[in-house]
Every structure is written in C-alpha cells, then in structure tokens.
Amino acid sequence: MTLTFAAQHLSYFMAIYLFAYSYVLGLKISDSSKPVRGFTFILSVVMGFVFSGFTYVFI
Numbered sequence: 001m002t003l004t005f006a007a008q009h010l011s012y013f014m015a016i017y018l019f020a021y022s023y024v025l026g027l028k029i030s031d032s033s034k035p036v037r038g039f040t041f042i043l044s045v046v047m048g049f050v051f052s053g054f055t056y057v058f059i
Contacts, residue, residue: 008058011051018048 022044029036 004058008055011054011058015048015051015055018044018051022048 022041025041025044029038029041
C-alpha cells in the first residue's frame with residue numbers, strides 16, 4: 001500500500017465523518033431553543049470540504 005493510497009482513503013473517511021458529524025450538530029442546533037454556539041458546526045463543515053478536496057488531490 002503506497003502512501004498516496006493511504007492518504008486518499010484517510011481523507012475520504014475523514015470527509016464522510018466530518019459531514020456526518022456536522023449533520024448531527026445541525027440537527028441539535030435546529031432543535032435547541034436556547035442560544036447556541038455554531039463554531040463547531042462551521043468548523044466541521046469547512047474541514048469536511050477541505051478533506052474532500054484532499055481526496056480529489058490524491059486520485
């Protein structure tokens with residue numbers, strides 16, 4: 001297994017994990033009636049896009 005193959009799979013799974021995590025956080029935020037902090041949601045969405053870009057780079 002080469003290093004680029006491992007990096008591609010790692011970035012692919014990280015992108016999937018981060019998008020799923022941001023989806024769950026979005027559901028929690030939308031259900032809350034109190035003021036919420038959206039920094040974790042925004043950071044996970046942005047990093048999901050970054051890792052999906054890394055997946056494209058390692059093809």
